[in-house]
Amino acid sequence: MNPLKRLAGQTAVYGLSSIIGRLLNYLLVPLYTRVLITSEYGVVTEMYAYVSILWVMLTYGMETTFFRFSESEKDKSTVYGTAFTSLVVSSVVFAVLVLFNAQAIANWLGYPGHRNYVVWFGLILAFDAVAAIPFARLRQQNRPVRFAVIKLINIGLNIGLNLFFILFCPWVLNTFPESFVSELIRHFFNPGMLVGYIFISNLIASAVTLLLLFPQLPIRHFGFSIALLKKMLTYTWPLLVVAIAGSVNLSMDKILLPKLLPAGTDVMGQVGIYGACYKVSIIMTLFIQTFRYAADPFFFAESRKSDSKKTYADVLNYFTIAVAFIFLSVTLYLDIVIKFIGPAYREGAGVIPILLMGNLFLGIFYNLSFWYKLTNKTVYGAVLSTAGAIINIILNFLLIPRMGYFGSAWAVFFAYLVMMVSSYLLGRKHFYIPYNLPKFFLYLGLSVVLYFIAASIPYPSNSIRMTINTVLLLIYIAVVYFSERNSMKKLVP
Helix, strand or coil, X not given: CCHHHHHHHHHHHHHHHHHHHHHHHHCHXXXXXXXXXXXHHHHHHHHHHHHHHHHHHHHCCHHHHHHHHHHHCCCHHHHHHHHHHHHHHHHHHHHHHHHHCHHHHHHHHCCCCCHHHHHHHHHHHHHHHHHHHHHHHHHHCCCHHHHHHHHHHHHHHHHHHHHHHHHHHHHHHHHCCCCHHHHHHCCCCCCCCHHHHHXXXXXXXXXXXXXXXXXXXXXXXXCCCHHHHHHHHHHHHHHHHHHHHHHHHHHHHHHHHHHHCCXXXXXXXXXXXXXXXXXXXXXXXXXXXXXXXXXXXXHHHHCCCCCHHHHHHHHHHHHHHHHHHHHHHHHHCHHHHHHHCCHHHHHHCCHHHXXXXXXXXXXXXXXXXXXXXXCCCHHHHXXXXXXXXXXXXXXXXXXXXXXXXXXXXXXXXXXXXXXXXHHHHHHHHHXXXXXXXXXXXXXXXXXHHHHHHHHHCCCCCHHHHHHHHHHHHHHHHHHHHHHHHHHHCCCCC
C-alpha cells in the first residue's frame, strides 16, 4: 500500500477518537459557557492549564521513546514492560506526594477551600500517565480501531457524567423538588459545586479507561531491564524538555494571565473569556494531535525505506494544505463559529485567528522536527522547544499588562513561528529533506491573503458576507486542486 495512503487511513481512524471524539467532548464548551459565569470557567481553564504541564512531566516522552526502541531492540516485550513499569512507578510516587500535600498545594494555587480539586487531579494525572504506554502499544501494533473505541468510551463517559451533574441533577431538583429522585440526588449532589463535578467526571472517565486497557498490560509476558531503562531515559530526557516546553507554550498564557492582568480587572473572568475563545481555535490542535497519533509510528517505520525523505516532503505538503484549509474555514465563518460559546465570552473573538495561525505553525513544526528523532539528536528538540517557551513567557510578561489576553495570543503566535523557522533551518543542516517550499508558501500565503481580503470588505449584510466568504474558500480549494491534481492521482486507486 502507498505509505501516504496508509498514513491517511490511520489518521482517519485515529480521528474517530481524537477529532470526532473530542468534538463531542468539545460540545461541553457551549454548556460550560452558558451555565458557568466567566470567573467560574476561568477556574476550569486555569486548573487544566496546570494539568497539561504536569501530565507531560509524568509521561516524560516515554511514548516516543517506546516507539523508537521498539524499532531498534529485538526483545519488544522487554521494551514494553520497561517503559510501562517506569511510568507506573513514577505515577504512583506522584499520586502519593499529591495526596499527602493536597492542602498545601491548594493554598499555593489560591483555592484553599478546594483541597479536593488537587486530590482529584492528582489521581486523574496518575491514571492517564499509566495508560499512556498501553495506548502507545496499540498504535505501534497498528490497532487504531481498538485505540479509537477506548478513547471514545472515555470521552462518552466524561460527556455523559457532565450532562448528568450539570444539567440533569439541577433540572430534577428544580422541576421535582419534593420527589423521591430529588431526595436521592441531594445525598450526593451539591448545586453550588458545578465546577467540581467537571473534575469528578474526568476522574471517573480516566479510571474506567485504565480498566479497559487491562488486556494491554504486560502481566503474563512481563519484561524489565535496568540497562534498557537507562538507555531509554538517556534518549527521552531531551524529549521531556521538548514536551515540557511545548506544554508551557500551550498553557502558560492561562497561568500567567491572572497574575499579570492590570489591577482592578475581573481577572478570572478574563481568563474564562480567553479560555473559551482558545477552545474555539482548538479545532486546529485537534487535527494536529490526530495526525501525530498516526505520524509517530509512521515516520519511524518509513525511515528504513530508500525514498523516505520524499515521503516526508509529500506529507508536509498535504499537511499544509489541510491546516491552511482549517484556518481559512474557521476565520471565514467566524460569525457562525463564535456562536459555539456563550454570549458573555464572545468579546474575545479577535484572538481566534491569531491562535489558529499560531497553532498552524506548531503543526508544521511537528512535521519539520522529526529529523532530530530519526537522527537521535533529540537535544535539538529540547533547545527548540525551550527557546519557544522562553519567547512565549517573555512576551506574556511584556504584552499582557498592555494588551490583556490579546498579548497572550500574540505570544503563542510568535513563539511557534520562531520554533517552526528554526527547526527548518537546523533540519536542512542535519537531515536534509527536499520540501516543496514554493507550494508551502503558496498554500499558506493564499490562506492568509484570502483571510485579509474577507476581513477588509465592508459587508452590507451577513448573507452577502457568507456568500463572498464561500467564494473565497472555493478559490483556495480550486488552487489546491489544479496544483495537486496530478500528484493526487497516485493516492487514488
